[in-house]
Amino acid sequence: MDISLFFTIAFSVILVSNFVLAKFLGLCPFIGVTQRTESAIGMGIAVTFVMFLAAVATSVLYNFVLVPHDLVVLKTPMFILVIAALVQLVELFMRARMPALYRALGIYLPLITTNCAVMGVALLGTSDAPARFAELTSAARVAAAAWQGICAGAGFVLAMLLMSGIRERIERADLPECLRGMPIAFICTGLMAMAFFGFAGMV
Amino acid sequence: MAERTLWSEFSKGVFRQNTLFVVAIGICPSLAVTTSLQSAAAMGAAVIFVLVCSSVLIAALRKAIPEEVRIPCFIVIIGSFVTMVELIFKAKLSPAINASLGIFIPLIVVNCIILYRAEAFAYGHGALRSLLDGLGVGIGYALAICLVGVLREAFGGGTIWGYPWVPVSWPVRYVPSAIVAQAPGAFIVLGLLMAFFKWVRGARAAR
Numbered sequence: 001m002d003i004s005l006f007f008t009i010a011f012s013v014i015l016v017s018n019f020v021l022a023k024f025l026g027l028c029p030f031i032g033v034t035q036r037t038e039s040a041i042g043m044g045i046a047v048t049f050v051m052f053l054a055a056v057a058t059s060v061l062y063n064f065v066l067v068p069h070d071l072v073v074l075k076t077p078m079f080i081l082v083i084a085a086l087v088q089l090v091e092l093f094m095r096a097r098m099p100a101l102y103r104a105l106g107i108y109l110p111l112i113t114t115n116c117a118v119m120g121v122a123l124l125g126t127s128d129a130p131a132r133f134a135e136l137t138s139a140a141r142v143a144a145a146a147w148q149g150i151c152a153g154a155g156f157v158l159a160m161l162l163m164s165g166i167r168e169r170i171e172r173a174d175l176p177e178c179l180r181g182m183p184i185a186f187i188c189t190g191l192m193a194m195a196f197f198g199f200a201g202m203v
Numbered sequence: 204m205a206e207r208t209l210w211s212e213f214s215k216g217v218f219r220q221n222t223l224f225v226v227a228i229g230i231c232p233s234l235a236v237t238t239s240l241q242s243a244a245a246m247g248a249a250v251i252f253v254l255v256c257s258s259v260l261i262a263a264l265r266k267a268i269p270e271e272v273r274i275p276c277f278i279v280i281i282g283s284f285v286t287m288v289e290l291i292f293k294a295k296l297s298p299a300i301n302a303s304l305g306i307f308i309p310l311i312v313v314n315c316i317i318l319y320r321a322e323a324f325a326y327g328h329g330a331l332r333s334l335l336d337g338l339g340v341g342i343g344y345a346l347a348i349c350l351v352g353v354l355r356e357a358f359g360g361g362t363i364w365g366y367p368w369v370p371v372s373w374p375v376r377y378v379p380s381a382i383v384a385q386a387p388g389a390f391i392v393l394g395l396l397m398a399f400f401k402w403v404r405g406a407r408a409a410r
Binding site: 191 | 398
């Protein structure tokens with residue numbers, strides 16, 4: 001496996017096809033928890049951590065169980081069960097071993113199960129993986145999927161941070177009543193997505 | 204709270220509690236699959252099917268599902284119906300539409316709308332009411348994403364359902380602006396539509 005693949009994956013997932021701004025994944029937390037910067041960071045870190053675990057678990061399941069036994073058709077229910085169980089485990093583990101972190105992230109954790117960015121990273125690391133995954137061996141595919149999970153999380157944190165900065169400013173702006181809140185947040189996201197378009201074609 | 208009539212059980216989800224424009228959930232697929240009206244309609248049909256089937260099944264099984272493990276049970280039920288839709292679409296729809304739907308068909312399984320209706324409605328109501336509720340919410344969502352789809356296809360591609368909306372024989376021509384069909388346009392169209400519906404609601408409340 002070529003080391004340059006890791007750079008390609010990182011660049012493509014963080015900037016060129018950012019999960020939030022280009023792939024439309026994880027918009028609920030993106031719009032829901034970006035009113036304040038601290039909660040945006042908390043949610044971003046929790047999502048990144050779960051994304052990494054989910055990418056590893058689902059790609060092991062896919063490459064070593066589902067594909068050899070010709071059970072790919074079951075991937076959707078299998079993945080969502082694995083992710084739900086994983087979120088529960090992380091929650092239990094954090095409550096027992098890292099109470100401070102648990103108190104900081106606690107409220108966000110259960111929400112992550114139904115975060116489409118997590119399920120998205122599972123699908124994009126396995127059955128809907130980019131073409132550059134095709135020539136890899138099964139073990140290398142797991143590594144690439146895990147790295148893609150971390151980078152997707154980093155891209156998510158980046159988008160959340162930018163958005164929370166913008167929204168803290170918008171709150172003080174004098175807007176027409178009907179644009180306040182979500183509508184203006186979406187329009188700003190559109191402008192951000194336009195800026196990120198500048199990276200298109202670099203990978 | 205008085206028992207709702209069966210009709211209002213159905214109609215509340217279509218307009219008053221429209222999931223996309225009023226409750227604002229299920230946003231991700233509404234942006235990703237609305238590059239054309241056809242793929243928006245396919246997505247709407249998939250959501251209606253999964254929502255109705257899983258609502259009815261969950262309502263029918265609500266006495267048998269223990270409360271502590273209800274969420275995993277819901278997820279398995281929803282996941283099975285989503286897999287059915289996935290297989291049907293792969294077999295019946297054109298490859299172009301399947302490509303534009305992409306990973307968003309399997310992602311119906313994490314669409315908040317379906318789990319939200321299961322948790323908030325189907326687990327506490329009978330099968331008939333859950334059927335009407337699922338149908339209403341599903342149709343409301345399908346209409347909403349078709350509206351986004353029609354606008355994006357018309358302004359971004361100059362066509363509606365694949366046909367040009369300015370007849371070819373006319374002396375004027377509409378030059379499509381591709382940005383509307385791409386990611387930034389999706390966010391801006393949805394933002395403006397939400398603002399419009401908020402304005403309509405505000406104007407109605409003021410009267």
